[in-house]
Amino acid sequence: MTLLLASGANPLGHVLDQSSGFSEKFGTDVKLSVVSLIVGALIVLVWLLYSASRIRIGPESQGHARWVTKGRAAQIVEVLVDGLYSQILEPVMGARLARAWLPFLFSLFFFVLVLNLMGLVPLMDIQEIAHSFGGHGTEEENAAAKKAMLWIGGTATASLSVNMALALWAFLAIQWQSVRELGVKGTLEHLCGGPELVSNKGLWFVVPIIFAVEVLGMVIKPAALAIRLFANMVGGHTLMATLMMFGAMAGSAGLAMSAVGGISLLAGGFAVIITFLELFVAFLQAFVFMFLTGVFISQMAHHGEHHDEEHGHEDHHGSESAAAHAPGAVHGH
Amino acid sequence: MNLLLLANSEGPGNPVSFELLPAITAFVVFGVAFAILATKVWPTISKALDERNAKIVGEIKAAEDARTAAKAAQTEFEKSLANAREEAANMIKQARADAQRIADELKARNEQELAERVSRANADIESARKAAVAELQAQSAALAVEVASKILRREVNDQDNARLVQESLQELASSRH
Incomplete structure (x- = not known):
């Protein structure tokens, strides 16, 4: 417990990705998120x-x-x-698309869910506590030992790098759907504002602007997925670490032991409550990641059928118009 | 304690820094997991859910059909039961009427038969009476002849007898009238 509280000196220190004990074995910096990814995939x-x-x-x-x-x-x-599937994906995407993308979307959902839930298991803390029973050497020795003692733990989805890789899969899926529905030429025309605008010589100067906006939209949509997941995971865990830090702060402030104990107990109680919230957030963010990917994919499918209507919609509300209607969009730390 | 404080002294690092190895690992690991899940898991689960859904829908439809059929059968049965009751009532009514009719017929026949027997008995009595009277007349005539013969002391032959009897009968008949 002391170790946990002490770790709160900087709450981010306990939240962000750290090097694992595999780094020395493989001769490169193997982060804990890498281990979590492999273990998480095996669990899934x-x-x-x-x-x-x-x-x-x-x-x-x-x-x-x-x-x-x-x-x-x-x-x-x-x-x-x-x-x-029946309550969310099928009504939003339509039966044809929902069925076609079910394997990808549910793989994404369960992968993110398991990684999120793994972050709630205090594996790092268990290893640190176990290690604290060992001998104490010099500060340099302890630092080296700490790097070597962590084999697994942390939240892989609290790493922006991991989330960006997952978002890249979402990006590829969205573009694949676009090419499949519109073809390469149709996709390029769509990026330039549609065939009507491309063929209109009088509005040629608008085409580069729309192209730039559409390309930005292409990137921003999946990037927003990655950032949203990252922010929610880091935010929740930081809040937890901050709560656990209160006891250590009271101790270092020289308060009486009873006061330190009371504050620690109160903060611990809140941390338990926040843990339940985190459990909910783990499911919610996995769902949001999967759901928004499905929405973006279905937008590509509907483009060919309702091009003008869709453009009007996007122009007014931005690329994340559908995201605004997502249940998870209202949530955030 | 010292260990973790030492870690903090190193700083937690940049939260939004990009690390290549975790990104590549995530991309590859998810790709491999997706490939396995897409071939081994989701087709099985989709097929099972579809089959289960079809089974449930089929069972519900069959149950609804069975309920409709049972309701129709019940209506039909109730209708048949009502018809049977009505038919039974009619049969009882008819049986009672038949029984009454037969009883009336028997009674009438018995009365007729009785009347015939009485009539026949009366006729028999009349004929017996007539026979008795005739016999009585014959015996009376014979007796009278015998008495007369005795009185006259002479033999009367058969022709005389017959004549005398005939005369006596005529006299007797005329005397009765």
Whole structure:
């Protein structure tokens, strides 16, 4: 506990990505987020492969029981997939697109969800506490030891680098949908304001401006996904670390032990409450990432059908017009 | 304690700094995970959910159809039951009427038969009476002849007898009238 409180001297120190013990072994700076990504992916794969085998309709020899999904882990997956698909994706994207992009969007959702939830497990703190029982050397020795002792922990989605890579997948998916719906020529024409504007010689000077705005929009949409996830994860964890820091601050301020204990207890209570909020945020931000990617993909699909209407919409409300209607858009720390 | 304070002395770093290795790892790891999930997981789950959905919709439809059929059968049964009750009532009514009719017929036949028997008995009595009278007349005539013969002391032959009997009968008949 003391270690946790002490770590609050700078709350970001406990939130941002740190080097792992693998750095020395591989001779390069292997961040904890890298380890979390690999472990998280393995967890996702094991969880979903297991769930798929339990959700699958069984053989006829099982009788009526073959229609029932077995096991809580699989039932959670079924409820999430069925609920999000039928209540959110299908109404927003349409049955055709929702079905086509279901594998990508739900892979994204569960990947981000598991990474978010892993961040709530105090793996780093457990390792630090375990290490604190070891011997104490000089400051240099301790610093080196600290770098070598952390093998896993932290929130991978609190790393902007990780989120940008995930956003790159979203970007590729959006552009792939655009090319698939409009073709390469159609996509380029769309970036230039549409075929009517391109063929209009009198408005040639508008085309570069629209091209620049559209290209910026192309980049900003997924970038906003990455920044939103990063900000929510960092914000929540920073709040947690700050709350845990209050006890240490009271101690260093020379207050009586009873006061330090009271403040620590109160701050700890709030931290527990915030943990529940963080649990909710972990689900919410995974959903928002997946949902907005789906919305951006569906915007590309609808462009060909309602080009003028869509443009008018975007011109007035910006590229994240759909995001404004997203449930997660109202949330933020 | 010293350990973590030391870490803080190094500074937490720039929160928005870009690290290449985590980014590449995230891109590759997600790509691999997506490839596996897209081939091994989502088709299975989608198929299972579709089948389950179709099963549930089918079962609900079958249940609704069965309920409609049961309701129609119940209506039909109630209608048949009402018809059967009406038919039974009619049959009972008809049976009672038939029974009454048969009873009336039997009664009439019995009365007729009785009347015939009485009539026949009366006729028999009349004929018996007539026979008795005739016999009585014959015996009376014979007796009278015998008495007369005795009185006259002479033999009367058969022709005389017959004549005398005939005369006696005529006299008797005329005397009765």
